[in-house]
Amino acid sequence: MTVLYNPERLVFDVLAEATEPPPAVDYLAWAKKNIVFSERITDHPGPYSEELVPFFSEILRALSPEDPCNIVSLAKSAQIGGTICANIFTLGSLDMAPGDFLYVHPTEENAARWSKTKLMPLVRETPSIAALFSQNSRDASNSVLYKERIDGRGAIQAAGANSPAGLSMISPRKQVQDDLAKWQMNEAGDPEVQADSRTKAFFTGKIFKISTPMVAPGCKITQNYQEGTQESYHVPCPHCHELQELKWENMRDHIDPEHPEKAHFVCVHCGCEIHEYHRAWMVKPENGSKWVAKYPDRARRHRSFRIWMAYSPFERWENLAREWLTLQQGGPERRENGSGAEQTFFNDWLGLAYEADNRAIEWETLRDRAEEKGFKRGVIPAEALALVIGADVQGDRVEWLLVGYGRNRYRAVIDHGVIDARAGSHQPGFKEHSGHISEPEVRAALDRLLVREWIDESGRKRTADRLAIDGNAYTEDVWSWVKRHPKSRVLMVRGGNVEAAPPIAQVKEYDKRGKPKKSKWTSRFFSFNASQFKLRLYRDFRKDEPERPGYIRFARGFGDDFYQQATAENRVAEKTRTGHSRYVWVLPPGKRNEIMDMLNQSLAGAYRFGLPYWTDEEWDAIEDRLSRIEAPAQGDLEDHIAAQTTAPVPKRAALEGEADQSPLLAAALARAARAAQRNR
Incomplete structure (x- = not known):
C-alpha cells in the first residue's frame, strides 16, 4: 500500500510542536x-x-x-x-x-x-x-x-x-x-x-x-x-457597598464586654454595623472585594x-472578642509561645508583630515606686500565693531572689541575698565574696535556704515552694547539689537564645552525629526563652497600676544597684557578616545583670510548675490551703532573734521526701483529687 505524505508539512509540524509554548x-x-x-x-x-x-x-x-x-x-x-x-x-x-x-x-x-x-x-x-x-x-x-x-x-x-x-x-x-x-x-x-x-x-x-x-x-x-x-484585603460594606479594610481597632472599639457574641465592625463610610454573617458575602470577589x-x-x-x-x-468573631476580653481581664495564658498572652494575641489572632520594649523603664522610676508603694522587705504580701526562688551561680558566690506569684500574672519581689563560703549565710548587698557552689559551706547555706521561713502579712510562716538554680555554668557542681533534693522543690535552668522557643523546655544534648543523647540531669534541667522573658519583664516594669495583668511589686529597701541590675540590658540591632541585622540582648560594659537573671530564673521555675496557666479554681485551692495555716503565737524579741540565727540544716531524708506541705504541692494534690472525681 502506498502512503502519501508531505515532507515539507511534516517538518513544519515538528517545528510547531517544538516551539509551542508550554x-x-x-x-x-x-x-x-x-x-x-x-x-x-x-x-x-x-x-x-x-x-x-x-x-x-x-x-x-x-x-x-x-x-x-x-x-x-x-x-x-x-x-x-x-x-x-x-x-x-x-x-x-x-x-x-x-x-x-x-x-x-x-x-x-x-x-x-x-x-x-x-x-x-x-x-x-x-x-x-x-x-x-x-x-x-x-x-x-x-x-x-x-x-x-x-x-x-x-x-x-x-x-x-x-x-x-x-x-x-x-x-x-x-x-x-x-x-x-x-x-x-x-x-x-x-x-x-x-x-x-x-x-x-x-x-x-x-x-x-x-x-x-x-x-x-x-x-x-x-x-x-x-x-x-x-x-x-478590602471588602464592600453590606449596606453602602463602599470598600474598606477590616481593621482590628474598628472591632475592638465596639466590643460589648457583656455580649462578646455581638462583636462587629462599623462601616467607616455609612456608620452601619457589619456583623459576622455578612463576612461570607463581603469576601467574594464578585461582590467587589479585592x-x-x-x-x-x-x-x-x-x-x-x-x-x-x-x-x-x-474562626468566629465572638472567639476573637472573648480572647481580647480575657486578655484585658488578666485571664490565664493558654499558649506556650514564650511571649505572654498579649504577644500571642497580636501574633496569632491579628497577624501583627508585637512591638517590643527594647529598653527598660528608668531604674529610678522602679526604685521610687517601690519606696512609695512597696511593702516591708522579707514579708510576703497577701497576693503572693506561691513562692519561687531564683538562684544565680557565680564563680565567687551564689545569689538568690525570692519572688511571689499570684492571680492575674502578679509578681512580688520579696527578698534577696548572697551566699558566700565565709559567711555561709544570706548576706544582703553586693560585696565581693569567695564562695563557689562546690564549697560545703555554700551548699549547706543553700540547704538552709530551702527550709528558711518567711512571714506573710497574716503572720503565717511559709517556705519557698520551689527553687530554680542557674545550671549554665559549673553544671557538674550545680548538679551534685541539685540531685540531693526532690524534683518537686529544685530544678536547674538556663537561658536560651532562640526567640521562637517555648517558654521552658527540657535541655537536650546531642552526640557527634547530631543524635539526641540522655544525660544524667535530663529530667531536672530546663532551658527557658530568655529573650521573651526579658521582653515581658520590661513590659511589666512599665505597669504602675496593681490591677493590670503582670504587675510587679517590689519590697522597700533594695537599693540603687538592685534596680540598675534589673534594667541593665538592651535589645539592639547587630550587623551580621552578610551585612544584615539581627536583634540581640546586650549588657553594656561595666554593668551587671544578676537581678534580671534571677527574676527570669524564678519565672522559669514558675513555668515548670505550670503556674502561669492555673485557673481561678486552682488559685482558690491554694488560698484555701494557706488560710488553714495557723499563725504562730506572738513571741518576744529574743524568740525572733533565735529564729533568725538557728535555722536547722535539713536532714537528707526530709530533703528527698515528697511529703513537704508546700502550697504548690497541696494545689497539685487538690487538682489530682478533682480530676479523679470528674473521672468517676
Missing part, C-alpha cells in the same frame, strides 16, 4: 482540579474551594510565572490556611512546571515533621502527584527530606534554616520559606540570605515567604511585608500580602 501555570485552576483535603489534614475536608478562601486566589496568581514578581510574602494570623497556599505552590510546580524545589522550615526537625504529616499525605491523596514519585521507602530518591520525580525532571528538598548544609548544593527555581519569623542565625550567618541566593540564578525564579509575625523590630516576615507592595496595594510600583519585584483572622471562615 501551557499556562495556573495554580488556582490546578488546585480546584487536583486538591482534595482529607479529614486528617483539615477540618474542612473535600475539594479545594475558592469560595471558602477567596483571598488566597490573588496570592496564587502572584506565584504564577505570568506575574513578573520574584518574591511573594504573606504575613498572616495563625491557623488561617496560609500553608495551603504553600502546598499548592509546591505540588503544582512539581506537576505543571517541573524543576528543583526547595522548602525551608525553621529547623530540620520541623522539615521532617512537615514532610511526614503534611507533604506525604497530600502526595498520596493527589493522583496526579502520586504518579510522579516513587512510593518505595527504600528508594534513594524518596527520603524524608528529598523526593525526586520518577522521570528525573525535578525534585523537592525539605531543609531546616538551622542547617547551612541543607541550604547548599541545590539551585531551585522556586522555593518556600515557611515560618520565616522563627528563623534564627546558623553557623554560616543569616539563613534567609543563604536561601534567597539559591534562586538568584533564575530570571523567572519565585520565592514564597510565609509566616505568622513574632517580635518587632527584627521580625523577618514583617520586614518583608514592609519591603513589598503592602497589599491588604487586594489593594499601598506601593503598587514595587509589584514588579516583590508583592507582599497580609491577612488576619477577621476574614477567615475558620
Whole structure:
C-alpha cells in the first residue's frame, strides 16, 4: 500500500510542536482540579474551594510565572490556611512546571515533621502527584527530606534554616520559606540570605515567604511585608457597598464586654454595623472585594500580602472578642509561645508583630515606686500565693531572689541575698565574696535556704515552694547539689537564645552525629526563652497600676544597684557578616545583670510548675490551703532573734521526701483529687 505524505508539512509540524509554548501555570485552576483535603489534614475536608478562601486566589496568581514578581510574602494570623497556599505552590510546580524545589522550615526537625504529616499525605491523596514519585521507602530518591520525580525532571528538598548544609548544593527555581519569623542565625550567618541566593540564578525564579509575625523590630516576615507592595484585603460594606479594610481597632472599639457574641465592625463610610454573617458575602470577589496595594510600583519585584483572622471562615468573631476580653481581664495564658498572652494575641489572632520594649523603664522610676508603694522587705504580701526562688551561680558566690506569684500574672519581689563560703549565710548587698557552689559551706547555706521561713502579712510562716538554680555554668557542681533534693522543690535552668522557643523546655544534648543523647540531669534541667522573658519583664516594669495583668511589686529597701541590675540590658540591632541585622540582648560594659537573671530564673521555675496557666479554681485551692495555716503565737524579741540565727540544716531524708506541705504541692494534690472525681 502506498502512503502519501508531505515532507515539507511534516517538518513544519515538528517545528510547531517544538516551539509551542508550554501551557499556562495556573495554580488556582490546578488546585480546584487536583486538591482534595482529607479529614486528617483539615477540618474542612473535600475539594479545594475558592469560595471558602477567596483571598488566597490573588496570592496564587502572584506565584504564577505570568506575574513578573520574584518574591511573594504573606504575613498572616495563625491557623488561617496560609500553608495551603504553600502546598499548592509546591505540588503544582512539581506537576505543571517541573524543576528543583526547595522548602525551608525553621529547623530540620520541623522539615521532617512537615514532610511526614503534611507533604506525604497530600502526595498520596493527589493522583496526579502520586504518579510522579516513587512510593518505595527504600528508594534513594524518596527520603524524608528529598523526593525526586520518577522521570528525573525535578525534585523537592525539605531543609531546616538551622542547617547551612541543607541550604547548599541545590539551585531551585522556586522555593518556600515557611515560618520565616522563627528563623534564627546558623553557623554560616543569616539563613534567609543563604536561601534567597539559591534562586538568584533564575530570571523567572519565585520565592514564597510565609509566616505568622513574632517580635518587632527584627521580625523577618514583617520586614518583608514592609519591603513589598503592602497589599491588604478590602471588602464592600453590606449596606453602602463602599470598600474598606477590616481593621482590628474598628472591632475592638465596639466590643460589648457583656455580649462578646455581638462583636462587629462599623462601616467607616455609612456608620452601619457589619456583623459576622455578612463576612461570607463581603469576601467574594464578585461582590467587589479585592487586594489593594499601598506601593503598587514595587509589584514588579516583590508583592507582599497580609491577612488576619477577621476574614477567615475558620474562626468566629465572638472567639476573637472573648480572647481580647480575657486578655484585658488578666485571664490565664493558654499558649506556650514564650511571649505572654498579649504577644500571642497580636501574633496569632491579628497577624501583627508585637512591638517590643527594647529598653527598660528608668531604674529610678522602679526604685521610687517601690519606696512609695512597696511593702516591708522579707514579708510576703497577701497576693503572693506561691513562692519561687531564683538562684544565680557565680564563680565567687551564689545569689538568690525570692519572688511571689499570684492571680492575674502578679509578681512580688520579696527578698534577696548572697551566699558566700565565709559567711555561709544570706548576706544582703553586693560585696565581693569567695564562695563557689562546690564549697560545703555554700551548699549547706543553700540547704538552709530551702527550709528558711518567711512571714506573710497574716503572720503565717511559709517556705519557698520551689527553687530554680542557674545550671549554665559549673553544671557538674550545680548538679551534685541539685540531685540531693526532690524534683518537686529544685530544678536547674538556663537561658536560651532562640526567640521562637517555648517558654521552658527540657535541655537536650546531642552526640557527634547530631543524635539526641540522655544525660544524667535530663529530667531536672530546663532551658527557658530568655529573650521573651526579658521582653515581658520590661513590659511589666512599665505597669504602675496593681490591677493590670503582670504587675510587679517590689519590697522597700533594695537599693540603687538592685534596680540598675534589673534594667541593665538592651535589645539592639547587630550587623551580621552578610551585612544584615539581627536583634540581640546586650549588657553594656561595666554593668551587671544578676537581678534580671534571677527574676527570669524564678519565672522559669514558675513555668515548670505550670503556674502561669492555673485557673481561678486552682488559685482558690491554694488560698484555701494557706488560710488553714495557723499563725504562730506572738513571741518576744529574743524568740525572733533565735529564729533568725538557728535555722536547722535539713536532714537528707526530709530533703528527698515528697511529703513537704508546700502550697504548690497541696494545689497539685487538690487538682489530682478533682480530676479523679470528674473521672468517676
